[in-house]
Amino acid sequence: MDALTSVLFYALAAVALSGALGVALLPAGSLRALAFVLVAVGAAGMYAVLAAGFAAVVALVVLLASGLLLAPLPAAGPSTASSGRAGQLGAVACAALFAVLAYAAYRGGLFHGTYAAGDFGLFNAAAMGRLLFGRDALATEAAGALLLLALVTGGARWAGWAVTARRRR
């Protein structure tokens, strides 16, 4: 990879990581939704730089939908941010996990190879379709069943909530 691609990847990584920190630490609202957008743009850009166009589109859709779902939720209590000792212990554990993963990546003795992205194109929908609906069709069906179950449950719960709210009026 040339230097320009590398610089572009690390710039997108900085965008994604800053957005991820915003998602983790900012309160619910428009700022958190903006952080989700930053994560979506950064992650999709990194996938695209790595010649994974299909995964980039899926990541963009999934992260933006997650932002729409989870960012504007009202708080259950006065504040959703953790201020107790458990939250601090969790943050230390996450830092330790990052240190372990980074050490494993650095000292792992990984084989450094390359492949030409032009072998099967940037978007390579045909290869993805062969894998998703041919070789690993069961995994695709399981993911589709999970999404269908979530959508049906969400629709039923929201419909019940709307009926209850109308009766209260």
Added chain:
Amino acid sequence: MNLTLVGILFVAAALVATGLLAAAWRRDALAALAGAPLAAAGAGLASVGAARFGSTIREPAAGQEAAVLVMLVALGIGLLGVAVAGPLRGPSVERPAAGAPPQARARGRRRR
């Protein structure tokens, strides 16, 4: 500066750790769900990077496939969590400020 698999795995590890931080830092279980898509994005990035730089892999698109499946599962978890716990909360009700005048406080109450 060259992009290597180690650099990609560093970024992926940071994304996964930040996702777990989002899940651990929030007191509210529903707000903690926001960590799932972040960790999934990191895991997908690691698999895409391994497929991008691992020339001995038999199917080069398998990393992308793993990333797509992980992201779809994260979306399903988020949808299911919001579906189960979201309507229990109801809509957000704007509470009047503590020092607000009585008219403003009365406006914030529910009409019966």
